[in-house]
Amino acid sequence: MTDAWQEPPSIPLLQWLVRGSLKQNLLQSIRLWVWLHLLYGETGDLTLPHRFSYVDWRDRFFTADHPTNEVQPALHNLTCPCTKATAAWLFHPDLIVTQSQWQAYQHRANGQASIRQQRDRFQQSLSDHDLLPLNFDHLLQTRLFGFTRRTLSKDLHHLVSMGWLTCEGNYFQKVTSWPDHPRAKQRSRHPSGQEFAFFTQPDLTAIADNFSRTFQGHHRFFVHVDYVISQQKLDRVDDWQSLLADIWQQDPIPPIHLQYQAAGETQGCSLIVYPVCIYYYRRGPYLCAYGQVPSADPALNWRNYRLDRILAITPLAWNDAIVPQSLQRQHQKQTLPTPDEIETAMDEAWGFDYYQPSQLLLLRFDREWNDRYIQDTLRHSTFRKIPHREVKTLICHSLKGELQEQLLDLWRNRSPDDAYYQAYYRQNDPNVLQRLRAWRPHIEVFLPWELRQRTIQEILQELKLYND
Structure with missing residues (x-):
C-alpha cells in the first residue's frame, strides 16, 4: 500500500x-x-x-x-x-x-x-x-x-x-497490502511507441508513433473510425474496460459471470466465460471470451460480446460451483486460450467471427471497378486475384452436377476482361457481408453457392423498394 x-x-x-x-x-x-x-x-x-x-x-x-x-x-x-x-x-x-x-x-x-x-x-x-x-x-x-x-x-x-x-x-x-480491485483509469499524457503496439496493422503503429505528437503547437495526425456506441452508453463501455483491465492483472485470471443482451433480443442471457481480450473491430469494442455461448449447445466456444450490450460482469473463483467443469479442467491443465489464438484464426480467414467455419469465397468484379478500387489493395491475407482459367477449377471443386454446369455457363458468358478474386471467409460473418454489399453493383458472388442465392434474394427484395 x-x-x-x-x-x-x-x-x-x-x-x-x-x-x-x-x-x-x-x-x-x-x-x-x-x-x-x-x-x-x-x-x-x-x-x-x-x-x-x-x-x-x-x-x-x-x-x-x-x-x-x-x-x-x-x-x-x-x-x-x-x-x-x-x-x-x-x-x-x-x-x-x-x-x-x-x-x-x-x-x-x-x-x-x-x-x-x-x-x-x-x-x-x-x-x-x-x-x-x-x-x-x-x-x-x-x-x-x-x-x-x-x-x-x-x-x-x-x-x-x-x-x-x-x-x-x-x-x-x-492491512498493508490492498486486495486487487477495480481502479479508475489513468491515462498517460505522452504515449510511447510501445503503447501503440495494440494496432494489428504494423504500418498504423508506425504512423501513430511518429505523428501523434504536436507540430508547432498543432496536431497534424487524426484518425476517424466508425463508432456506433451511443453517447448514453459511453460510461458503461468505459466501466467495463476498466473492470476487465483489473481482472487481467490478477493471477490467475478468473472466469466471469456475464449478463449479455444481444441485438434484437428483449431478454438478456447469463453466461460463464473466460475473458481473453478486447478487440475494436469496425464499429466498436468487443470482449472476446471463451466459455458458454448464448445457445442450448453445452460445448464451450468463442464468442464476441459488444461492450455496450454487456449488462453485468462479475468475477468468479475458479472453484465456484457454477463454473463449467470443462472450463475448470482447462484452467487446471493451463490450456486456456490466449489472444494469439484469435489473431491466428483471423489470419486464416476473412472476418471477425473467427469461431465460425471457413469457406471459399469466389468474386467477380467488372474491369473498371477493379482497376479503380480493388487492384493492389489489401483486404485480407487470403484475398488474391486469380487467373481467368483458374475460376473453372474452383467451381468444379466446389459444385457438382447441375449446379456446377449452371455456374460454369454463367462464367463463360461473362467478359474475359473481368477480374476474379478468391478468399477464405468466416461463414455468415456480418462484417464481410457488409463489405460485399458495399461493392454492389460492381461485384458478383460466384461461390459459395448459398451466399450467391442469398445475395440474389437481397437484391430482389431491395428492387421491390424502388418498383413500388
Whole structure:
C-alpha cells in the first residue's frame, strides 16, 4: 500500500464491493466505499488504535451523544455522521462535512449545479448498466450510517472477507497490502511507441508513433473510425474496460459471470466465460471470451460480446460451483486460450467471427471497378486475384452436377476482361457481408453457392423498394 484511498464510486467498484446485486444493495456498496475512505483515505483518519473494535470506531466516528444500544439511531444531532444523507457522501466535495453543512451547500447556486450534474451522471451510469433501483431518489435521501450496530458491524466483517481488514476475536486490523480491485483509469499524457503496439496493422503503429505528437503547437495526425456506441452508453463501455483491465492483472485470471443482451433480443442471457481480450473491430469494442455461448449447445466456444450490450460482469473463483467443469479442467491443465489464438484464426480467414467455419469465397468484379478500387489493395491475407482459367477449377471443386454446369455457363458468358478474386471467409460473418454489399453493383458472388442465392434474394427484395 503506497497511496491513500481515493477511488471514485465507479459502477464496477461498487458492484465489486457488494459481490451481489448492486441494484438491491446500492446503499451498502456506497457505505463500503465510504468505509474505505474512513480507513485508508486522507480525509477519513480517525486515529484508530492498531487493533480496534467496533466500539473503538463508533466512539471516534459518531458524536458523543450517539446511541450505544441496539436500536436504529434517531435524528438526534445534525453534526453526527449518522444523520448525513447518502447524497451528501456522494456529491459534496468534502467527505467529512456534516448534514447541516450539506443542507447549506444545497442552497448555494454553485452547489445546486454541481449536485445536479453529479447526480445525473451517477443515475445515468446505473441506468446504462441496468442497475438503477426504482427507489433511487429515496436511497439518496436515506441516512447512509443511520443503521443499527449489527448492520455496521457486518460491514466490517464484510471488509474482512474481502481482504481489506484482518480480524481476531472482536478486534480488527488494517492491512498493508490492498486486495486487487477495480481502479479508475489513468491515462498517460505522452504515449510511447510501445503503447501503440495494440494496432494489428504494423504500418498504423508506425504512423501513430511518429505523428501523434504536436507540430508547432498543432496536431497534424487524426484518425476517424466508425463508432456506433451511443453517447448514453459511453460510461458503461468505459466501466467495463476498466473492470476487465483489473481482472487481467490478477493471477490467475478468473472466469466471469456475464449478463449479455444481444441485438434484437428483449431478454438478456447469463453466461460463464473466460475473458481473453478486447478487440475494436469496425464499429466498436468487443470482449472476446471463451466459455458458454448464448445457445442450448453445452460445448464451450468463442464468442464476441459488444461492450455496450454487456449488462453485468462479475468475477468468479475458479472453484465456484457454477463454473463449467470443462472450463475448470482447462484452467487446471493451463490450456486456456490466449489472444494469439484469435489473431491466428483471423489470419486464416476473412472476418471477425473467427469461431465460425471457413469457406471459399469466389468474386467477380467488372474491369473498371477493379482497376479503380480493388487492384493492389489489401483486404485480407487470403484475398488474391486469380487467373481467368483458374475460376473453372474452383467451381468444379466446389459444385457438382447441375449446379456446377449452371455456374460454369454463367462464367463463360461473362467478359474475359473481368477480374476474379478468391478468399477464405468466416461463414455468415456480418462484417464481410457488409463489405460485399458495399461493392454492389460492381461485384458478383460466384461461390459459395448459398451466399450467391442469398445475395440474389437481397437484391430482389431491395428492387421491390424502388418498383413500388
